[in-house]
Amino acid sequence: MANAKNGSCDGALKEVRRSDFPEGFVFGVATSAYQVEGARREGGKGDSIWDVFCEKKENIMDRSNGEIAVDQYHRYKEDVELMAKLGFGAYRFSISWPRIFPDGLGTKISAEGVAYYNNLIDSLLEKGIQPYATLYHWDLPYNLHNSMGGWLSEKIVEYFALYAEACFANFGDRVKHWITINEPLQTAVNGYGVGIFAPGVREDTSIEPYLAAHHQLLAHAAAYAVYKEKFKATQGGDVGLVLDCEWAEAFSDKEEDKIATERRLDFQLGWYLDPIFYGDYPAVMRQRLGDKLPKLSEKDKELLSNAIDFVGLNHYTSRFISHVQKPRGIHFYQVQEMERIAKWNNGEVIGDKAASEWLYIVPWGIRRTLNYIATRYRNPKIYVTENGMDEEDSEISTLSEALNDIKRVGYFKGYIAAVAQAIRDGADVRGYFAWSFLDNFEWAQGYTKRFGLVYVDYKNGLTRHPKASALWFSRFLKGEDDEDNNNTEINKG
Template identity: 75%
Template sequence: MAAPKADAGEVSRNDFPAGFVFGVATSAYQVEGATNEDGKGDSIWDVFSRTKGNIKDGSNGDIAVDQYHRYKEDVELIAKLGFGAYRFSISWSRIFPDGFGNKVNEKGIVYYNHLIDYLLKKGIQPYVTLYHWDLPYTLHEFVGGWLSEKVVEYFALYAEVCFARFGDRVKHWMTINEPLQTAINGYSIGIFAPGRHDNPYKEPYLAAHYQILAHAAAVDVYRKKFKATQGGEIGLVVDCEWAEAFSDKEQDKIAVERRLDFQLGWFLDPIFYGDYPAVMRERLGDHLPQFTQREKKLLRNSIDFVGLNHYTSRLIAHATCATEGPFYEVQELERIVNWQGGDLIGERAASDWLYIVPWGLRKVLNYIAQKYKNTPIYVTENGMDDEEKETAIIKEFLSDEKRIEYFKGYLGAVAQAIRDGVDIRGYFAWSFLDNFEWAQGYTKRFGLVYVDYKDGLKRYPKSSALWFSHFLKGKSVDEARTEPHGSVNFTSVIFLLQLNTFFLLFSFCLIFN
C-alpha cells in the first residue's frame, strides 16, 4: 500500500466557516505551578513527579511555567496573537484540596474567577476541562482513585461546584480529558500517575469504566441544574491516532477496526449505543465491567460535542504476538511507522511516537462523523514538539518552520473534513506555551510560545505563533511584512525587537521557499 494523497494546498482563514473557533490549549498541572499555594492540595501528579525515576529529567510541576501568577500576561498574549478561545483545565485539588468535597477552597475559586474574567475582558472565550489527569491524591490514597465507584460521586460534587461558581460565564465544558491515556498509561503501563502496572489486564478497564460514569454523572448534574439558566454545552475529550491498514489483507483491515474500537469505541460507544464495542466484550470477557440499566440510561446521549485530541497516525497490521504490551496483545495488532516500501508514514517530530501525517486527521474526523451521528466536533488538541537542547540559543527554537508546516497540513485536513460534511466547530493548537510534558518533564517543547526556563520563565512567541496570528487575521504575506508592529504593545522593547526580527525572517522564508 502507498501513502494516501491528501494535499490540501495553502490553507487560509477563508477555508473555515464564520464563527469557527480558533484557540490554544493548556492544562493546569502543566502550566500553573503554585502547587502548594493558597490552600491547594496535592494531586497524583504532584506526588508522582516528586518520586525519583518517574520523570525523565527529574523535574516536576511545582512551578511549571507559573501561569498561576502570570495569567494576565498570558491572556494578553493570547489576545494579541488573535485567538478567540483558551482551553484550560481546573485543578480539582485547588477547588477541593482533599478531593472529598467537604469544604470549598475559596482561594482556588478566586483564581479561576480572575482568569475567566480576564479572558472575557480580552474577548477570549473560556473552554474549560474539569479533569486533565490531576486527581486529588487523597482520593487515590484513601478511596482507590479511578478504580473505585466512589470517585464517580466525588467527581459529580466537584463538577457541580464548578458549574455553580463559573457557569454564568463559562459556556463550553469538557468533563474528562483523554480517559484512554489515564487508563493505559496510569493503570496499565504505569508511566503516568498514579503509576500502577501490576494488574494490566483488569485495572485499566476499571479506571476507564469509572471515568465514563463520572462523565455521565457530571453531565446529568449540568443538564438538570444548570443548562436551562446557563445555556452552555458539555462534552468529553477523547484521543485517537488514525489507524491505516498496513496492507490490503483482510486481516489487517479488520485489525484497523479493532484498533479504532479500542481507542474511540471504548469511550464513545457507551454514550451513543449503550455499551462497549462487541469486539472488546469478546476479547476482554469478565475484565470489562458491565453497565447497569440505570447507568446505560444515564450514559445515553450524555454529550453535546466530541472533543478530539489528535497528533499522529499509525499503520496497523494483524499480529498474534504483539510486542507492545498487554493492551496491544489483546487487540492482536502491531503499530507500524514504515510503509511496505520502507518509507516513513511521515516525518518524525521530537517525540518517538509523533509522526507528521496530516491526512490522518481528515480520516479520523470523517470516521467519527460517520459512526457517531455527525455530532459536533472540536479538535481540542493538535500540535508537535521540538527537543529541548541545553546548548541551543533561543533563536533556534523561535524559528520553528517545521511546526508551521505541521499546522498548515493539519489545518488543511480540518478544512477538507468540513468540505466533506463533518460538523467541526473549532480547533485548538497544543500548546500555547512550552510546559511540563508529563513523564518527559521539560525535555520536549510543544509551545507556540517559547518559555525561557533559564531566565525567569520569559515568554517569546515563535514563528509559528506569528504565522497563526496572520492566518487568523486573513492577511497575506505582503501585508504581514509591511504591518507596523507598534500596535502590538509588548512590555519589553527587547521582546518587541525580537518579535520584529523573527517575523521578518519568517516572512522572508515564506516568500523564497
C-alpha cells in the same frame, strides 16, 4: 494503498486561509493546570497524584516536576494579554480539582481556588477570549487515590459529580463550553496499566485499566446529568468529553489488516463513544475481554445514553496497522492483536518525525479521523481540542534559533488544511485548539520537549517569546497573507 501512503487521495489544499472555515468557527490554544500553573503549595491547593508521582524523580525523564511549571498561576494576565494580541478567540484550560477541593471530598471548597479561576475567566472575557474549561486533566486529588484507590473505586463517580457541580455553580455563568475528562484512555492505560503516568499503578494490567476507564466514563455521564438537570436551562452551555485517537490506516489490503485497523479504532474511540451512542462497549472489546470488561447496568446505560453535547478530539499523529497474533506490551495491547507501524517495507516513513518517538507528521490522518467520527457517531459536534507537535529542548540553540520553528508552521498548515477539508466532507467541526500555547511540563518527558507556540525561557525568569508558529497563527487568524507580513512582531507589552 499508495493513496493512503502519500495522502494524494485527500487533495491537500495548497494554502489554508481563515476564510476556508465557516463563520463562527473557533480557533484557540490549549494548556492544562498541572503543566502550566505551578503554585503547588499556594492558594490552599491540595496535592494531586502528579505532585506525588513527580516526587519519585526517576518517574520523569529530566527528574523535574510541575511545582513551578511555567508559573501561569501568577502570570495569567500576561499570558491572556499575549493570546489576545496573537488573535486567538478561545483558551482551553483545565481546572485543578485539588485547587477547588483540596482533599477531593467536596466537603470544603477553597475560596482562594475559586477566586483564581474567576480571575482567569474574567481576564479572558475582558479580552474577548472564550473560556473552554476542562474539569479533569489528570490531576486527581491525591487523597482520593490514597484513601480509596482513585479511579479504581466506584465512589469516585460521586466525588467527581460533586466537584463538577461546584465548578458549574461557580463558573458556569461565564463558561459555556465544558469538558469533563481529558483523554480517559491515557489515564486508564498509562496510569493504571503501563504505569508511566500518575498514579503509576501497574498491579493487575488485565483488569484495572478497564475499571479505571469504566469509572471515568460514568463520572463523565454523572457530571453531564448534573449540568442538564441543574444548570442547562439557566446557563445554556455544552458539556463534552475529550478523547485521544491516532488515526489507524490498514498496512495492506489483507482482510486481517483491515479488521485489525477497525479493532484499533474501537479500542481508542469506541471504548468511550459506543456506550454513549449505542448503549454498550464495542462488540470486539466484549468478545476479546470477556469478564475483564466491566458490565454496564441498565441504570448505567440510561445515564450514558446520548450524554454528550460535543466530542473533543485530541489528535497528533497516525500509524499503519497490521494484524499480529502475539504483540508486545500489557494486556490492553495484546488483546488488540495489532502492530502500529511507522514505515513501509521499503523504509519509507508515514510522515516526517517530530521530537517525540511516537509523533509523525501525517496531516491526512486528522481528516480521516474526523470523518470517521462523523460517520460512526451520527455526525456530532466536534472540536479539535488538541493538535500540535514538539521539538527537543536544546542546550545549544540560541533564542532566535529556538523561535524559528518552521517545521511546526508546516505542521499546523497541513493539519488545519485537513480540518477544513473534513468540514467540506460534511463533518460538523466547530473549533480547533493548538497544543500548546506555552512550552510546559510534558508529563513523563518533563521539560525535554517543547510543544509551545510561545517559547518559555526556563533559565531566564520564564520569559515568554512568541515563536514563528505563533506569528504565523496571528497572520492566519487576521486573514493576512504570509508574504505580506514576514516581519510581523508581537509586542508583549
